[in-house]
Amino acid sequence: MTDKHVVLVGLGNTGSQLAPQLARMSDVSRITLVDPGAYEAANLAAQNIEASDIGIPKVEAQAEKLRRIRPDLEVVALEQRVEDVPRGQLLCDIFASCLDSKVARQSLNEIAWRLNTPWSDCGVLGSQNLVRVNSYAPSDESACLECAWGHDEYSVLEQEYVCGGGVTSYPTLATAALGGLAAALMAVEVGKLLRGDMDCSLASRQLVMDAQHHKLQVTAMRRNAWCRFDHRRWQIEPWVCPPEATTLEAALNTLGTLQVEGHRFASDLVCPSCMKREQALRLNRPLARCGACNRRMITTGFGSLDRLDRELAGEYLSRTLAQVGLRTGDIVSGGNRHRRLLEAA
């Protein structure tokens, strides 16, 4: 059992303390770190960083530490939101989620299920000294994150809108000790999942540790027949199709229609802040930002397309896939076949 690849998403309080523990697992040979942020002075109190890390992207700071711990470890640093990473770059043995956003967790749940990969998730609640660890192992019967969600969970998903508000975030206010506790439990759990020890793992279960009152609770989760997530898993084929060198027309000739999983094509992007408008066919990755004010651009009503065909691509047929926003590792589909874009065989 060697050569395992773990993708660690989120490098805040828990993630920064989990990363070195993962690096010390002898069967892990590759770690991919995913986080769009940089460390701030305020993070010194609760996160596993030093003063010299302030201002540095979290993935870079942690990658450097992991290489110092284990020079033979392959570390990939992706300074992006997990939602924006081409799904094929996330193919791994297990996802470890240390996220503080429900929307990002929801996206990771979807990604893990599509890639048929187990994932473990943790959370902390500083005000009550609570630590939570869940695991999910995609199968026909197992529960996913959203199986336990009702209307209340969906109503508190972070949302970006212009009038009267914006993104709402919920700080966990957790100490480094609580984050460390969650990281330790996560490390044990990741170890079990990597060994395939599913019976002893928390797959379809939730562990809550109440450090305030010294209580431990394990809850089983069941597949919800009315879950809003469709639980589909992909069979992914490799496809040598360098995005820089393949035109939309060539891709459409092969696929018939083109859809990039996890994204939509936008024909009309607008900056909600300065109202700058951009009319060009491109994949609406959330990272598409306004050139003038750097705010995330949005698609105005009905300006987005789930899939392209020759007619919809129209004047953009001669553009390369890269020019319309595709990247190596994106999973594309035409019909029910899913293919991972590769630069070379």
Place this chain on the structure above:
Amino acid sequence: MNDDELRETDPIYESFMARQLEEGMALASCSDILRLHVSPKAPPNFVAEYHCKGLVRDRSGAIHEADRFDVGIWFPPDYLRRADPFQMLRIFTPGVFHPNVSEELPVICIGRLTAGTSLVDILYQVYDILTYQKYNPRENDSLNRNACVWARENQQRLPVDKRPLKRRPLNLEVQSL
């Protein structure tokens, strides 16, 4: 999985949409203000025709009342899991003068929208906005700052239409002679 495939194969989305159609049509049948049209091919799924008073600004800059507003409502395939109000709504009537409606773009902002919010709730929220029963008073995050200023200075004129969207039955007590 594309839009059409998902619609054909996702029973939860299917039943949700069927319910929205039923409830939306029921509301329209009980309203003197709302007409609801269903588009056979998305987007949009629905076009809501509001026969109510609202404000528009013409090319000369004059603000006056109008009595019809058309709004498109699209429910994307993943609407039950995540909602993006900007993608879902489009105002077809040009020149609407309101803090929550852009003058440059066909965009209407109804604020926070929870995934899976019903069509009827959205229809009510849009109506409240068009008639100034609800508006964003803060200029710094408004889609139309001029309308924000105007609304603050003309509060006595608001809302511009006070009628309920749904016709209310008369509660008359009939006494025998």
